[in-house]
Amino acid sequence: MDIKEAIEGRISVxxxxxxxxxxSIITEVLETARWAPSGTNTQPWKVVVAQGQxxxxxxxxxLDAARNGxxxxxxxxxxxxxxxxxxxGRRFQCGMxxxxxxxxxxxxxxxxxxxxxxxxxxxGAPVSLFFFIDNVMGKGSWFDxxxxxxxxxxxxxxxxxxxxxxxxxxxxxxxxxxxLDVPDQYSLICGLSLGYPDDEMPVNxxxxxxxxxxxxxxxxx
Ligand SMILES: Cc1cc2nc3c(=O)[nH]c(=O)nc-3n(C[C@H](O)[C@H](O)[C@H](O)COP(=O)(O)O)c2cc1C
Numbered sequence: 001m002d003i004k005e006a007i008e009g010r011i012s013v014x015x016x017x018x019x020x021x022x023x024s025i026i027t028e029v030l031e032t033a034r035w036a037p038s039g040t041n042t043q044p045w046k047v048v049v050a051q052g053q054x055x056x057x058x059x060x061x062x063l064d065a066a067r068n069g070x071x072x073x074x075x076x077x078x079x080x081x082x083x084x085x086x087x088x089g090r091r092f093q094c095g096m097x098x099x100x101x102x103x104x105x106x107x108x109x110x111x112x113x114x115x116x117x118x119x120x121x122x123x124g125a126p127v128s129l130f131f132f133i134d135n136v137m138g139k140g141s142w143f144d145x146x147x148x149x150x151x152x153x154x155x156x157x158x159x160x161x162x163x164x165x166x167x168x169x170x171x172x173x174x175x176x177x178x179x180l181d182v183p184d185q186y187s188l189i190c191g192l193s194l195g196y197p198d199d200e201m202p203v204n205x206x207x208x209x210x211x212x213x214x215x216x217x218x219x220x221x
Contacts, residue, residue: 006154011208013162013193014118015201016125021194025159026127029194032155038144045148046132048180055128061175062120072171075187094208101206119168125193128169130176132186145189152192162197162204165190 001009026049038044050058083091096106104111122128129152133145153163169191170176176188197204 001158006157010153010157011162011204012164013125013195013197014123014164014203015198016123016162016193016195017198018124018126019196020126021161021196025161026129026194029152029155029159029161032158033148033151036144036148036151038147039140042137042141042144044133044137044141044144046134046182046186048130048132048182050128050130050180051126054179055122057179058128058169058176059121061179062169062172063117065172065175066117066120070172073173074167074170075173076189078167097206097208098203101203103202116168119166122166122169122191122193123164124198125164125195127194129192129194130169130180130182131189131192132182133189135185135187142189149190149192156194160196161194164193166193 030047034043034045036045080087099106099112099115102111102115104115131145131149133141149165153165156163167190170188173188176182176191177184177186182188199205
């Protein structure tokens with residue numbers, strides 16, 4: 001697959017076939033992704049692969065917490081506490097496009113809640129990867145994690161796999177660390193659903209939008 005197609009054709013996949021992903025393929029994906037760059041080659045990534053029982057235990061724990069009204073306590077603030085333009089509008093559009101693909105009306109709070117809880121079921125994916133970083137590392141190493149994450153998603157495409165990065169699955173990091181036996185020393189960055197996409201599902205058939213290059217680029221003399 002050419003690099004343009006690999007990058008431009010990646011989407012967040014939110015419906016999966018009921019088909020396992022062999023351990024050897026997951027390993028190959030990680031073998032490719034480990035070539036991501038990192039400041040002074042520190043390679044700050046720690047990955048836990050959850051499948052079967054561990055994935056189910058995480059789903060149960062996250063659903064329980066959400067249904068019991070437990071307040072999320074993520075290890076970091078992903079988003080601003082107060083949204084401002086242009087980000088506010090883009091975020092709104094992102095939600096509208098997703099709900100339209102799921103055929104959920106603006107006022108249908110119940111279906112919206114179900115759609116958001118589908119995150120905790122990893123959208124039916126057979127595998128969920130969890131990405132952690134050691135708390136001794138600084139802000140710079142968090143970009144390394146972003147590059148690693150994108151490398152995982154692109155390498156997965158090379159094997160016909162789809163993925164969806166999910167900050168939502170780090171809403172209750174203590175529960176996830178506990179189930180995966182990860183020390184508190186590590187912050188949970190996000191989960192990533194991984195599996196063979198169900199291309200028939202409308203939720204996998206829409207594309208998110210992007211701004212034109214001119215809107216975010218200036219050319220200095
Ligand atoms: C770090 C990260 C966390 C994300 N968390 C979620 C999430 O919790 N749930 C979800 O459905 N999508 C999540 N997304 C997917 C974004 O909504 C998606 O990347 C964006 O809308 C662009 O769409 P695309 O990935 O299909 O190009 C996340 C993306 C990133 C990079």
